[in-house]
Amino acid sequence: MFVDTKSQRRASARAAPARRFRLGESRGAMGLLFMLPAAAVLLLFLAYPLGLGVWLGMTDTRVGRAGQYIGFENYEMLWTDSVFWTSVFNTLLYTVAASIAKFALGLWLALLLNRHLPFKAFLRAIVLLPWIVPTALSAIAFWWIYDSQFSIISWSLTRLGLIEHNINFLGDPTWARASVIIANVWRGIPFVAITLLAGLQTIPPSLYEAATIDGATPWQRFRYVTFPMLTPIIAVVMTFSVLFTFTDFQLIYVLTRGGPLNATHLMATLSFQRAIPGGNLGEGAAIAVTMIPFLLSAILFSYFGLQRRRWQHGGND
Amino acid sequence: MASVDIRQVRKAFGTFEVIHGIDVDIGDEEFVVLVGPSGCGKSTLLRMIAGLEPISGGEISIGGRVVNMVPPKERDIAMVFQNYALYPHMTVFDNMAFSLKLRHAERSVIEQRVRQAADILDLTKYLDRYPRQLSGGQRQRVAMGRAIVRDPQVFLFDEPLSNLDAKLRVQMRTEIKALHQRLRTTSIYVTHDQIEAMTMADKIVVMHDGHVEQVGSPLELYDRPVNLFVAGFIGSPAMNFFEGRLRRDGDRVWVEGKGDLLFPAPPGVRGNEGQSVVYGIRPGHLRLASDAEQGLPAEVEVVEPTGDNTLVFCRVGDAIACAATTERFPLRPAERLRLVPQVESGHVFDAATGMRL
Ligand SMILES: Nc1ncnc2c1ncn2[C@@H]1O[C@H](COP(=O)(O)OP(=O)(O)OP(=O)(O)O)[C@@H](O)[C@H]1O
Ligand SMILES: [Mg+2]
Numbered sequence: 187m188f189v190d191t192k193s194q195r196r197a198s199a200r201a202a203p204a205r206r207f208r209l210g211e212s213r214g215a216m217g218l219l220f221m222l223p224a225a226a227v228l229l230l231f232l233a234y235p236l237g238l239g240v241w242l243g244m245t246d247t248r249v250g251r252a253g254q255y256i257g258f259e260n261y262e263m264l265w266t267d268s269v270f271w272t273s274v275f276n277t278l279l280y281t282v283a284a285s286i287a288k289f290a291l292g293l294w295l296a297l298l299l300n301r302h303l304p305f306k307a308f309l310r311a312i313v314l315l316p317w318i319v320p321t322a323l324s325a326i327a328f329w330w331i332y333d334s335q336f337s338i339i340s341w342s343l344t345r346l347g348l349i350e351h352n353i354n355f356l357g358d359p360t361w362a363r364a365s366v367i368i369a370n371v372w373r374g375i376p377f378v379a380i381t382l383l384a385g386l387q388t389i390p391p392s393l394y395e396a397a398t399i400d401g402a403t404p405w406q407r408f409r410y411v412t413f414p415m416l417t418p419i420i421a422v423v424m425t426f427s428v429l430f431t432f433t434d435f436q437l438i439y440v441l442t443r444g445g446p447l448n449a450t451h452l453m454a455t456l457s458f459q460r461a462i463p464g465g466n467l468g469e470g471a472a473i474a475v476t477m478i479p480f481l482l483s484a485i486l487f488s489y490f491g492l493q494r495r496r497w498q499h500g501g502n503d
Numbered sequence: 504m505a506s507v508d509i510r511q512v513r514k515a516f517g518t519f520e521v522i523h524g525i526d527v528d529i530g531d532e533e534f535v536v537l538v539g540p541s542g543c544g545k546s547t548l549l550r551m552i553a554g555l556e557p558i559s560g561g562e563i564s565i566g567g568r569v570v571n572m573v574p575p576k577e578r579d580i581a582m583v584f585q586n587y588a589l590y591p592h593m594t595v596f597d598n599m600a601f602s603l604k605l606r607h608a609e610r611s612v613i614e615q616r617v618r619q620a621a622d623i624l625d626l627t628k629y630l631d632r633y634p635r636q637l638s639g640g641q642r643q644r645v646a647m648g649r650a651i652v653r654d655p656q657v658f659l660f661d662e663p664l665s666n667l668d669a670k671l672r673v674q675m676r677t678e679i680k681a682l683h684q685r686l687r688t689t690s691i692y693v694t695h696d697q698i699e700a701m702t703m704a705d706k707i708v709v710m711h712d713g714h715v716e717q718v719g720s721p722l723e724l725y726d727r728p729v730n731l732f733v734a735g736f737i738g739s740p741a742m743n744f745f746e747g748r749l750r751r752d753g754d755r756v757w758v759e760g761k762g763d764l765l766f767p768a769p770p771g772v773r774g775n776e777g778q779s780v781v782y783g784i785r786p787g788h789l790r791l792a793s794d795a796e797q798g799l800p801a802e803v804e805v806v807e808p809t810g811d812n813t814l815v816f817c818r819v820g821d822a823i824a825c826a827a828t829t830e831r832f833p834l835r836p837a838e839r840l841r842l843v844p845q846v847e848s849g850h851v852f853d854a855a856t857g858m859r860l
Contacts, residue, residue, distance in 0.1 A: 392588035395555050400602035400649075401576035410601070414592040497592045497633040 242471035249465040260472035270473065272448050273456040277480075280367055280452060281432045287371045288427055289420075292378025297408075299379065300386045310383070317376035325440035328369040332356050332441070356442050359449035366450050369437055374430065378423050385419035386412065418498065425488035432480065453477050505566030505579075505656040505689055506531045507552065513560035514547050514713075521547055522713040524561065529706075532687045534680070538700040539710035540736070545693040546661055548710075552691065553582050553659050566656055581650035582659040585666065587642045589634040589649075595621075596630040599648045620651040623682070640671045647679070651686070658683075658690040664699065676702055697737050701725070709733050731857040734783050734850055740814060742783045743824040746854060749778045758782040758851060762820045764799055767846045772860050779854035786814065788848035789826035791840055798841030799824075806834050817842065 243260055247253030264270045299310055316324065331338055332355035340352035355365045389412060397407045435454040438444065444451035444459060451459075453473055461470020507529040514522040522544045529535045537545045550556040552563055554575035562569050570578050581602075589598050596617055603613045621627045624644045634642055643663060650658055663679075664672045680703050683690055694700055700707050701721045709716040709724065709732070717724060717733045728734035734742050747760035749772070756768040758780055766782045774780060792798035801817035801824065808814075808831075815826045815834060819842065826842055834840070851860045 390586065390588065392584045392586055393590060395553075396582070396584060396588040396590075396649075397601075398555070399553060399575045399580065399582050400653075401605045406605060411590060497635065 239471050240475055242468055243475040244472075245468045247467040247471075249462070249467060253468050256468070260469050261476075263469070264472060264476065269448050269451070270456065270476075273444075273451040273453050273473075274476075276363070276448075276450060277432060277452045277454075277477075279363065280370070280434070280450075281428060284367050284370045284374065284431050285424065285428050287367070288374040288378050288431075289424060291371065292375050292423075293382055293420075295375060295379040296382035296386055297412075299383050310380070313379055314376045316373050317380075321373065321436040322440055324373060325369065325437045328365075328372075328437075329356075329441055332365050357446055359446055362442055362446055362450050366438055366441055369441060370431060370434060373437065374427060377430075378427055381423045382416065382419065385416050389415050421488055421491035425484065425491070428484050428488075429481065432484065433477070506533075507657060507689060507691065508564045509548075509552075509561070510563070511561035512548070512551065512558060512563060514544070514551060514556065515559045520559075520713070522551075522559075525710075525713075525715050527708050527715065527718060529689060529691060532689055534683050534690045534692065534703060534705045535708060536692045536694060536700040536704035536706070537708045537710060538694055538697055538736075539716075541695055543710045544713045545695070545710055549582075549659050549661050549691060549693050552657075553580055554578050579656040580659055581653045581655040581657075582661065583646045583650050583663045585662040587634070587646040587663075587666075589642060589645055591634050594631055594633055595626060595637070595645050595648075598634065598645055599652045602649070602653050616652050616654075617648075620648045623651065623685070624648050639667050640675060643667060643675060644678075647682070651682075656689065658688050660690065660692040662694055663692075664694070665696070672699075679703065698739055701737070707737075709736060711736075727859070728850065729859050731781060731783075731852045734852065734859075738785055740786050740825050740827065742785050742850070743789070743822070745782045745820070745822055745824075747780060747782055749774045749776060749780050749851070749860075751776050756851075758849075760820055764820050766799070766844060766849060768849050768851050769847045772851045774851065774853065774860040778860075780860060781852045781854050781857075783850040783852065784824075784844045784848065786825040786827035788845040789824065790843045790845065791815070791826065791828055791830075791832060792843045796841065796843060798843040801840055801842050803834050803836055803838045803840065805836065 242253075244255055244257060245253035246256050246259070295313065299306070299313065303309060330336065334352060334354050334357055337352060337355060339355070340349070343349045344352070353361060355361050393411050393415075394407055397411050402410060433454055434452060435458065438450055438452055438455045439458070442450045444455045448456075453476065457470045457473035457477075459470075460466045460473060464470070507527075509525055509527040509529070511524045511526060512522060513520060513524050525548065527535070537548060539545055547556060551558050552565075554570065554573065558571050562571060564570060565578055565580070590601065593601065599617045599620060600613045603616060608616075617630070618627070621630055624647060626641070626644055626648055629637060629641060629645075634645065637645065643666075646663065660679075664675050667675060676699060679692075692699075692703060701724075704721055706718065707721055707724055708718050711732050716736075717729045719727075724733060724737045728737060731744070735744070745758070745760045745764065745766060747758040747764070747766065749768075750757040750759050750765075754770060756770065756772045758766040758768050760766060760782070766784070768782065799819050801819045803815060803817050804823065805816040806813065807816070812827045812829060813831060813834075815828065815832075817824050817826065817840070824842065852858060853860055
């Protein structure tokens with residue numbers, strides 16, 4: 187998002203000298219003209235809300251009362267707010283743990299699905315299920331799974347004689363963190379798995395045959411052929427996965443609302459809670475704005491990760 | 504270096520058998536070409552030798568050792584694929600060094616072997632490039648380099664030249680042959696291009712529908728094809744065929760075609776008087792008659808000058824025949840002329856079985 191608005195600013199700066207040429211003679215001017223509608227839409231729906239958010243973060247706006255400019259007061263307050271810092275920690279933990287798990291499990295699943303299996307198409311369709319169910323719905327399902335009294339997990343473990351008391355999945359801070367991460371992983375795996383599967387299918391089988399003849403074991407084939415050839419797509423998938431996870435809201439909001447004791451509050455849920463139920467729009471906006479540096483660094487990271495590697499340059503097949 | 508023995512080898516995909524018991528002996532240092540039309544099972548046979556496909560029946564041995572159950576890397580073979588199968592994320596050097604690295608060869612050994620192969624193949628300048636930055640012919644050479652570096656017992660090639668343009672193909676053909684003469688590694692080369700087969704092979708194996716039709720040196724196959732299939736497949740432009748009946752007249756043998764055409768068959772042809780046969784004659788063995796001569800009456804349809812040769816396609820009876828001549832006659836379509844077959848170069852096949860008589 188943020189990158190978009192930046193590039194627009196750059197584009198309009200470049201446009202000024204171009205206008206001196208006759209339209210139609212200059213590729214640049216024509217290009218700009220054709221870009222205008224899209225740029226307008228982006229400005230209206232992306233840049234404006236973003237700017238408004240940043241502005242709100244510097245006011246003491248409350249629901250129902252226009253605020254005044256107060257500079258960085260909101261941020262100074264947040265700096266000493268332990269709940270805010272807990273949410274930052276939670277968000278990072280949530281993002282890192284869930285992304286790693288999604289990547290590992292998604293890659294594993296993709297490798298399995300890439301084999302010759304009976305009912306291949308059917309299995310691949312099944313894998314997509316968690317992803318096509320609306321988040322709110324699957325969150326409610328997880329809510330039941332994690333219920334303190336009726337949890338099927340507690341029930342099974344009790345029956346197996348492994349535990350004596352029901353686990354308080356969403357009531358205990360540590361369990362709650364683990365629970366929401368697992369729910370997020372469950373939901374996120376299909377995206378990673380199916381995208382990586384698409385990547386796997388672009389690797390010509392003859393490369394594996396060549397590697398087999400060259401003497402590579404299955405692990406070496408993965409290590410020296412599959413993985414390096416998959417890195418471009420891994421970079422794309424993981425960027426998206428990290429961005430989605432970092433800004434996750436629905437799952438937490440349905441499962442725990444940030445509880446217990448703010449143990450599962452993410453920056454997104456905290457921002458919402460302070461702004462809407464709490465009525466403190468300015469402060470909520472400020473929390474949202476503090477997500478920007480994290481997201482920007484994730485984007486920068488992927489920008490370098492996504493750069494075409496040298497072996498992808500040139501040639502045509 | 505080693506011999507390769509293929510004994511009664513069969514291959515079935517599910518219940519569908521595509522190779523029906525093939526026997527081929529490939530001697531040490533031989534360059535053998537498997538040739539045949541698309542879908543006849545050449546690649547499948549090669550992949551069974553490489554160990555990429557399980558063998559459904561029979562036995563393959565390399566250097567006297569039965570390899571049916573030996574995994575590819577222990578068969579000591581190297582394979583060059585049609586699409587080269589170069590690792591795109593590795594430089595030319597790393598592509599060639601990969602198998603040695605997997606074997607934990609010493610750095611200095613790797614360096615030396617790769618440089619040596621690059622030298623042979625004229626790739627030294629490109630060692631730091633990625634496959635994408637190379638032309639088709641250079642990629643082809645890298646694929647060969649990867650095979651050479653391993654110094655295997657047997658080279659396997661699966662249509663390695665079919666992605667190259669015509670001129671480069673001819674050049675690479677020569678290079679591969681020169682390479683074989685230098686390294687003397689037993690080579691098995693698959694192609695559907697009979698010219699490639701003729702020019703490169705010590706021995707050609709003609710395959711058709713999962714059977715071996717004939718095994719022999721290029722000229723044996725050209726001069727004495729054992730059946731109609733081989734006769735029609737080997738040689739370009741293809742052999743002309745005419746249906747007819749065998750006629751014996753003392754020592755001389757004729758094939759009498761439709762419309763009273765008489766084709767002179769070489770002496771020594773077996774078969775009975777009146778038997779249904781197919782007479783075959785190569786374009787190069789059909790001559791345009793001079794004015795006074797007898798010959799097969801023909802009407803010119805198309806003239807194709809190729810430079811060295813001129814191909815004259817004529818209607819003879821109800822068939823089209825092609826004559827190749829090095830002379831340059833000013834011929835026009837619909838012109839009438841007579842064709843004279845070279846008696847000793849005619850071929851006669853049994854019409855029912857297709858076998859040479
Ligand atoms: N994996 C497979 N499953 C089923 N049938 C197969 C398989 N691979 C090949 N075949 C069949 O085996 C036969 C031989 O195939 P093969 O690839 O060996 O042909 P080829 O002689 O190499 O042809 P080409 O010149 O077109 O490469 C074909 O009829 C093909 O349909
Ligand atoms: Mg083939």
